[in-house]
Amino acid sequence: MGTRLEVIGLKDIQQFQQLYKQNWPKYCQEYYCLDNFVSFLKKQPHMRNIQMYTLDTKQARDEGLFVIVDRYQLFVGCLTNTNGLVRSALELLDWSTGLKCSSIPSRHIDALDGLVESKRLELVFRDYTNLYFMKAEDALKLKVEPPDGFVLRPLSVADAPLVNDEWPNHHVGSLFFIERQIRLCVSVGLYQEDTQELVAWCIRLQGGYLGALQVKALHKRRGFGSVVTREIAYRLAAEGHDVMALVGPLNKPSSEMFSKLGFQVIDQCLWLRTEPTRGEFTWPEGE
Structure with a gap:
C-alpha cells in the first residue's frame, strides 16, 4: 500500500x-x-x-x-x-x-x-x-428552438453575478467559481430578445455534470428549465459527450423533468x- x-x-x-x-x-x-x-x-x-x-x-x-x-x-x-x-x-x-x-x-x-x-x-x-445519464446519440435529439421572443446563447462572464446570486448553493468564493466555469465550460442562457434579460441558465460544472440550473422567479412554470437543459445537453452531445446531471431525490420538479427528457438514473x-x-x-x- x-x-x-x-x-x-x-x-x-x-x-x-x-x-x-x-x-x-x-x-x-x-x-x-x-x-x-x-x-x-x-x-x-x-x-x-x-x-x-x-x-x-x-x-x-x-x-x-x-x-x-x-x-x-x-x-x-x-x-x-x-x-x-x-x-x-x-x-x-x-x-x-x-x-x-x-x-x-x-x-x-x-x-x-x-x-x-x-x-x-x-x-x-x-x-x-x-446521477441522471443520457447517451450522446439521444441527447442530439433534444435540440430545441427558443420560445418566441427569446434567444439561446452561451453565458458571458458578465452574467456571473446574477447566476451566483440566484444559485441556492452560493457562498463566499463562489462568484470566482461561477466566472471560471462560464469561461472554461459549456453553458447556455435563455435571454429575452428585446431587453437581453437573462431568465434561465445551466452550466457544466467541473465534475462534468450539468449544474447551477436556474430560472428566475418571475419566469418559472413556463418550461424554461427544460429549454436550457435540452440545449446544453445537445451542445455537449454535439462535442461527442454523453450527458450527466445530479439531482437531489427530494427535488421532484427537476427529477421529473430529467426523467421526462429521457435521462436514466444509473448511480447515486x-x-x-x-x-x-x-x-x-x-x-x-x-x-
Whole structure:
C-alpha cells in the first residue's frame, strides 16, 4: 500500500481518463471529471489552487486512482474500492481547512465515511443525489428552438453575478467559481430578445455534470428549465459527450423533468462538507 501522496499532472490524468472508458457508463463520473480538468489545464496550464494526487504505487496508477483538490472541493476516482486505495489516499490529505467532497460515486462512499469517522471530522452537510445519464446519440435529439421572443446563447462572464446570486448553493468564493466555469465550460442562457434579460441558465460544472440550473422567479412554470437543459445537453452531445446531471431525490420538479427528457438514473453520488479542524477558514474572494 502507498505510504505517501504523489503529485500528478496533465499527462497522468490523461492516461487515467482512458482507463475509465471500460464498462461504460459505469465510470462516467470519473471519466468526465477528468475530462474537464484535462480541458482546464490545456487552456490554463498554470491554474492556481488545484492539486492532483495519486498514491506512490504501481497499483494505484493501474487502478487510475486520483484525488483532485480544486480550491475547497474534492473529487476522487478509482476503478475499484476493494483494496483500500481510496481510503489510504484520503487519510493522507490535509483536512484542516475543511473540504467539500463533491459528487462522490457510490462505490467510494464507505471509504469517505470511514475517513470522516477515523479523523472525527464534523460535518456541515451530507447529502445524496441521483446521477441522471443520457447517451450522446439521444441527447442530439433534444435540440430545441427558443420560445418566441427569446434567444439561446452561451453565458458571458458578465452574467456571473446574477447566476451566483440566484444559485441556492452560493457562498463566499463562489462568484470566482461561477466566472471560471462560464469561461472554461459549456453553458447556455435563455435571454429575452428585446431587453437581453437573462431568465434561465445551466452550466457544466467541473465534475462534468450539468449544474447551477436556474430560472428566475418571475419566469418559472413556463418550461424554461427544460429549454436550457435540452440545449446544453445537445451542445455537449454535439462535442461527442454523453450527458450527466445530479439531482437531489427530494427535488421532484427537476427529477421529473430529467426523467421526462429521457435521462436514466444509473448511480447515486454523495456530497459531504467537513468543518475546518483549525478554526474558521473562509476561501478568499478572487481565488
